[in-house]
Amino acid sequence: MKTAATLRRxxxxxxxxxxLAGLVxxxxxxxxxxxxxxxxxxxxxxxxxxxxxxxxIAALVGGRPGMISAATAAIAVLIGPLVxxxxxxxxxxxxxxxxxxxxxxxxxxxxxLMLFVSRSVITGFVNALAIxxxxxxxxxxxxxxxxxxxxxxxxxxxxxGVPRISKAVPSPLIAIVILSALVIWLDLPVNRVGDMGELPxxxxxxxxxxxxxxxxxxxIILPYSITMAAVGLLESMLTAQIVDDLTDTPSNKQRxxxxxxxxxxxxxxxxxxxxxxxxxxxxxxxxxxxxxxxSTFVAGVFLLFLIVVLGPLVAQIPMPALVAVMIMVSIGTxxxxxxxxxxxxxWHSSVVMIATVVVVVWTHNLAQGVLAGVLLSGIFFASKVRxxxxxxxxxxxxxxxxxxxxxxxxxxxxxxxxxxxxxxxxVLDAVVIDVSQAHFWDISAIxxxxxxxxxxxxxxxxxxxxxxxxxxxxxxxxxxLYEKPGAVDEFASH
Numbered sequence: 001m002k003t004a005a006t007l008r009r010x011x012x013x014x015x016x017x018x019x020l021a022g023l024v025x026x027x028x029x030x031x032x033x034x035x036x037x038x039x040x041x042x043x044x045x046x047x048x049x050x051x052x053x054x055x056x057i058a059a060l061v062g063g064r065p066g067m068i069s070a071a072t073a074a075i076a077v078l079i080g081p082l083v084x085x086x087x088x089x090x091x092x093x094x095x096x097x098x099x100x101x102x103x104x105x106x107x108x109x110x111x112x113l114m115l116f117v118s119r120s121v122i123t124g125f126v127n128a129l130a131i132x133x134x135x136x137x138x139x140x141x142x143x144x145x146x147x148x149x150x151x152x153x154x155x156x157x158x159x160x161g162v163p164r165i166s167k168a169v170p171s172p173l174i175a176i177v178i179l180s181a182l183v184i185w186l187d188l189p190v191n192r193v194g195d196m197g198e199l200p201x202x203x204x205x206x207x208x209x210x211x212x213x214x215x216x217x218x219x220i221i222l223p224y225s226i227t228m229a230a231v232g233l234l235e236s237m238l239t240a241q242i243v244d245d246l247t248d249t250p251s252n253k254q255r256x257x258x259x260x261x262x263x264x265x266x267x268x269x270x271x272x273x274x275x276x277x278x279x280x281x282x283x284x285x286x287x288x289x290x291x292x293x294x295s296t297f298v299a300g301v302f303l304l305f306l307i308v309v310l311g312p313l314v315a316q317i318p319m320p321a322l323v324a325v326m327i328m329v330s331i332g333t334x335x336x337x338x339x340x341x342x343x344x345x346x347w348h349s350s351v352v353m354i355a356t357v358v359v360v361v362w363t364h365n366l367a368q369g370v371l372a373g374v375l376l377s378g379i380f381f382a383s384k385v386r387x388x389x390x391x392x393x394x395x396x397x398x399x400x401x402x403x404x405x406x407x408x409x410x411x412x413x414x415x416x417x418x419x420x421x422x423x424x425x426x427v428l429d430a431v432v433i434d435v436s437q438a439h440f441w442d443i444s445a446i447x448x449x450x451x452x453x454x455x456x457x458x459x460x461x462x463x464x465x466x467x468x469x470x471x472x473x474x475x476x477x478x479x480x481l482y483e484k485p486g487a488v489d490e491f492a493s494h
Contacts, residue, residue: 009292010065010292010293011292011293011294012292012294013291013292014289014290014291014292014294015294016289017288017289017290017291017295018289018290018291018292018294018295018298019294019295019298020169020170020173020288020289020290021170021284021285021286021288021289021290021295021298021299022285022290022294022295022296022297022298022299022302023173023298023299023302024170024172024173024176024284024285024288024325025068025281025284025285025288025290025295025299026298026299026300026302026303026306027173027176027306027317027322027325028172028281028284028322028325028326028329029051029055029068029070029281029299029303030048030193030303030306030307030314030317030322031193031196031319031322032051032070032071032073032278032281033047033048033050033051033070033071033303034047034048034193034196034197035047035073035136035196036071036072036073036075036076036273037071037076037197037273038196038197039073039076039077039080040076040077040079040080040083040091040273041080041083041084042083042088042091042273043088043197044196044197044198044199044200045200045271046071046088046091046271046272046273047071047076047272047273048071048199048200048303048307049200049204049267049270049271049272050070050071050095050267050270050272050273050274050275051070051071051272051275051300051303052204052272052300052301052303052304053204053263053266053267053270053272053300054069054070054071054263054264054267054272054275054276054300055068055069055070055296055297055299055300055303056296056297056300056301057259057262057263057266057267058259058260058263058277058296059293059294059296059297059300060293060297061255061258061259061262061263062255062256062259062260062263062293062296063240063251063252063253063254063255063256063257063258063259064239064240064243064244064251064252064256064277065249065251065291065292065293065296066243066247066282066285066286066290066291066292066293066295066296067236067239067240067243067251067256067277067282067285067296068277068278068281068282068284068285068296068299069236069260069263069275069276069277069278069296070275070278070281070300071272071273071274071275072232072235072275072276072277072278073132073136073364074231074232074235074276074365074366074367075228075231075232075273075274075275075276076273077364077365078224078227078228078231079091079094079224079228079273079274082094082220082221082224086220089209089210089211090209090211090217090220090221091273091274092207092209092268092269092271092272093209093211093217093221093268094221094224094225094228094268094274095225095228095264095265095267095268095272095273095274096209096264096265096268096269097221097222097225097268098224098225098228098229098232098261098264098265098268098274099260099261099262099263099264099265099266099267099268099274100261100265101225101226101229101261102229102232102233102257102258102260102261102264103257103258103261103262103265104261105229105233105257105261106254106255106256106257106258106259106260106261107258109254110233110257111233111237111253111254111256111257113237114237114238114241114253116374116377116378117238117370117373117374118349118352118373118374118377119349120345120349120350120352120353120356120373120377121352121353121356121370121373121374121377122238122241122242123335123338123353123356124352124353124354124355124356124357124360124369124373125238125356125360125366125369125370125373126242126279126333126334126335127334127335127338127353127356127357128356128357128360128361128366128369129279129280129333129360129366130329130330130331130333130334131330131334131357131361132360132361132364133280133326133329133330133333134326134327134330135361136326137323137326137327137330140191140319140320140323141323144190144191145189145190147188147189147190147320148190148191148319148320149320151179151182151183151188151190151318151320151321151324152320152323152324152327154175154179154324155175155176155179155320155321155323155324155325156324156327156328158171158174158175158178158179158324159171159172159175159324159325159328160328162174162175167289170288170289172284172288172325172328173288175321175324175325176317176321176322176325179318179320179321179324180316180317180318180321183316183318183321184316188318190318190319190320191318191319191320192315192316192317192318192319193314193315193316193317193319193322194314194315194316195319196319199307199311199314199315200307200308200311201308201311202308203304203308204270204271204272205270205271206269206270207269207270207271208269209268228274229261230367231276231365231366231367232260232264232274232275232276233257233260233276234366234367234370235276235277235279235366235367236256236257236260236276236277237253237256237257238279238370239276239277239278239279239282240253240256240277242279242282242283243282243286246283246286247286247291249291256277260276260277263275279333280326280329280330280333281299281329283329283332283333284325284329285299287332338353348376348380348384351376351380352373352376352377352380353373355372355373355376356369356370356372356373357369359372359373382411382412382413383413385408385409385411385413385414386409386413386414386417388408388409389407389408389409389410389414389417389418390406390407390408391404391405391406391407391417391418391421391422392404392405392407393405393421396432400428400429400430401428401429401430401431401432402423402426402428402431402432403431403432403434404421404422404431404432404433404434405434405437406418406433406434406435406437406438407437407438408437408438409438409439409441410438410439410440410441410445410448410449411440411441411442411444411445412442412444412445414445415444415445415447415448418445418448418449418452419448419451419452422452422455422456424455424456424459425459428461429461429462430461430462430463430464431456431461431462431463431464432464432466433452433453433463433464433465433466434466434467435465435466435467435468435469435472436466436467436468436469437467438469438472439469439471439472440472440475440476441475442475443475443479445475446475446476446479446480449465449476449480449482450480450481450482453465453482454481454482457482463482
């Protein structure tokens, strides 16, 4: 019964909204899949087949209902050199290996790495993606007739105006239908989907990549497969997190990682390029009313139906209609509140967000931007924790014993302050180091403690360590040297 309930929740809880949203997403997938094929240097069929295959398989085995996966720009920009130097069959082989690597990553639970991605990085990632989506529309808005601008403006008017009257049918779908009818009826001079490349006329079929099964082949494709798998998982995990927030529902990130791997593995055998989750299309899907696996499945199946059965009609869809949809996605994806938050959030959070945006937009590489943001977040966090560290000291009655009280976190970023807080030249009989309010985190902290204790001993001062917490005791007992025989002599020899 639980399985039946789960199936109804994941597939049949919102059939009308899911089917309509899937139709909208399928239309929006066509120009992007063709565009990404051009970026990768392959036939448009490679991107279109990949979008169909990945969307359908991810809907069946992925971990985030309602999320759209297909051929993406993030993967397309990585594979151009492989196709150029070795041919498209090596791309298919690399995609198969990419899928296997992602399945392995899912089994190893690499999704837990998302715990180290801060909210500022996610906001920067989303804003950067919104900017990239908008910039990707500019070629369709330059050196074109004035009719294009009128149609884009009309499309935006429909998209934002119709929901004020009724939300029964997704407004992007209405915009596409109306503008397509106008362009075909009046034969308006605008770019159409068919101008971007030839659409396939048959369904994909299973094939084995025509590459030799040798170690040399593995050496060629492995670096690409590792990079594709890493970038694909990163974008998929971030997209899943964003859809979680949009829908207020959780998702199984480990299953999603393995689902992405299964989708890419079979896509390689179907003559498709690697792909991953798409934030823009996922936002379209959710905002159009698609929340379950059914919408993703419909998007993939209807995409194939459109390009194979209705290819001549799809080729007549005006690009301004799709540009209007993508501009709506760009506007809806950007976190406008983050601009206002720049004045109220901590400055280092704002720096992380802006740095993530700048690196992504500058490099057009989402992974590099996220990596920069994560590194900056780590540096700022370590700096903040370092400032919480303090040492106070007092001379005990008699004047020959000093008690040092250490508080805060002792780790690689605070060991310099720890070591410099002690006066080794003061004439004393004994020193008491109270660490009951401190925690020793790493071997850098233990090494600093060793140096302090042995410096005092070298000066003839007795050292007593008190108040060691249970967690710190485990580190000290395992890695410290100062209690070992000959430690002072060994330290003096350095």
